[in-house]
């Protein structure tokens with residue numbers, strides 16, 4: 001178990017390094033930030049001075065090495081746009097994004113798993129029919145389109161919810177739905193197919209032969225096995241939701257990392273972009289680590305391997 | 306001969322399955338009798354419906370299957386009419402079933418101990434953990450698993466195939482059932498382990514005077530370990546009776562073919578070689594005798610009409626073939642036997 005965790009920890013570190021390296025190179029290919037940082041009438045000599053000050057004149061390898069050294073001290077540079085630590089800027093925006101993505105994922109899990117289980121247990125029954133429609137609708141369009149649709153329907157026509165903003169529960173409902181339904185559909189479908197497969201397995205047959213009551217068959221013997229792929233999938237969904245949040249935050253004027261990223265990229269505020277990606281990668285690998293631990297707790301084959 | 310009542314009597318079981326080729330009749334009018342202390346061999350080639358027959362009797366069909374007709378009289382009660390709840394109560398306590406694939410028949414996420422203890426938990430309402438463990442150890446010792454107490458906390462993946470099959474037997478005999486169905490319990494195991502498992506089953510049977518249904522396509526094994534036999538072909542039972550009588554004097558052309566193909570001493574241990582031709586697919590099953598396409602004695606009537614049962618010896622011998630009478634007369638002419646008409 002400890003070995004397994006250490007191995008996964010090592011893999012996570014490599015992932016974070018790779019992700020930061022890639023984004024580091026890409027940002028430097030996008031453009032020269034000094035064009036935007038200095039007024040248009042600044043001379044090339046002025047810009048060169050700024051580059052030297054910021055260390056942008058050095059080879060990219062050296063820059064990356066310095067970035068890593070700074071990273072170890074939790075120093076992710078200064079945002080020229082906000083004139084303060086990029087890390088602080090990112091963390092401020094991270095709160096709203098986490099609220100949005102976590103509530104969307106929670107919604108997806110709370111709806112997706114029970115719906116998947118019920119539709120697998122009573123295949124072709126009314127719940128299953130409903131679940132099919134639920135899944136098709138959820139996966140019919142990307143969250144971005146749903147966001148626009150919801151605003152038109154629930155905000156403009158019906159006036160039930162505000163069109164955007166942040167701070168109250170009513171602000172959260174529509175973006176959460178727009179973001180969560182898609183994942184709920186995926187989780188539901190995977191739970192259903194996984195459950196159907198498990199329910200047809202030999203060990204479920206033996207459990208029935210033993211006379212284990214139906215409830216225990218479904219919720220103890222079958223569900224635990226059926227959830228293994230769902231857990232991995234749900235962790236992946238978290239990353240997908242982070243991506244989806246960019247457009248949803250944009251539509252609903254939600255002050256999250258997604259919007260911050262869009263603004264920072266168009267303003268070539270590269271320290272903020274770097275910081276956001278680094279935090280994102282750390283967050284994502286941490287979640288994966290937690291999932292690995294949960295997985296090992298459920299599956300003895302991993303725990304003892 | 307003293308009259309022993311069968312403990313299980315299946316009458317005219319008919320099971321439909323929904324598969325890729327549409328709805329098929331996988332088990333068609335199958336009747337079986339199983340007696341206390343005796344072993345019934347259910348023999349037939351792959352796909353002849355042996356497993357589906359067993360699962361039909363216990364109400365364990367996959368969701369694509371349905372028992373559409375027939376009775377399953379177990380100790381006088383018709384299992385086919387019982388509710389799920391009532392069946393749960395009988396399964397595991399009065400009837401057990403060992404599955405073909407030992408490797409996959411235990412839940413990978415629960416300890417061996419837990420999976421055995423469940424029997425006592427659900428059937429006897431025992432909740433005390435120490436008492437449950439004590440009983441689990443007892444059962445593991447019953448199936449001769451060494452160092453049983455230390456094995457309780459192991460998981461199935463830590464066990465070999467033979468050991469897993471022992472655990473599955475332990476689970477099934479924990480409450481000394483009256484009937485044990487064994488669906489090819491040893492096919493997935495290697496030969497030496499096969500023998501150990503068979504001996505163990507025989508021992509357990511004698512201890513409790515258990516009735517056993519033994520599904521196999523190994524005729525040697527059947528002849529060695531079983532008392533009665535029912536031969537299945539294309540979802541039907543074509544011949545049944547005491548195994549010595551059937552194997553000494555097979556009557557149905559399919560049985561004759563099977564036994565003709567029975568490995569001799571030279572190739573002992575090999576699986577039976579089939580008769581020329583193939584068992585028809587269930588979706589293209591002929592109206593008449595299922596065996597007509599491969600039968601050397603087929604007549605026009607065979608292709609039109611499914612043969613009626615022909616019974617003798619007080620119904621203990623049964624054959625479904627139009628030419629049974631003819632054949633028996635010929636046999637009698639050669640060696641007079643006690644053949645009577647029903």
Ligand SMILES: Nc1ncnc2c1ncn2[C@@H]1O[C@H](COP(=O)(O)OP(=O)(O)OP(=O)(O)O)[C@@H](O)[C@H]1O
Nearest residue numbers: 322323324331350351352353354355356357367369
């Ligand atoms: N779950 C299922 N869905 C649809 N058809 C099935 C299912 N299980 C079995 N069948 C079909 O039912 C028929 C009888 O199958 P069964 O498993 O009873 O055969 P068997 O005699 O036990 O064969 P084997 O010796 O290979 O175990 C076969 O034609 C098989 O293809």
Ligand code: SF4
Nearest residue numbers: 594597600607626627
């Ligand atoms: S009924 Fe006809 S075809 Fe079928 S086994 Fe008998 S002789 Fe052969």
Ligand SMILES: [Mg+2]
Nearest residue numbers: 355356357488
């Ligand atoms: Mg089978």
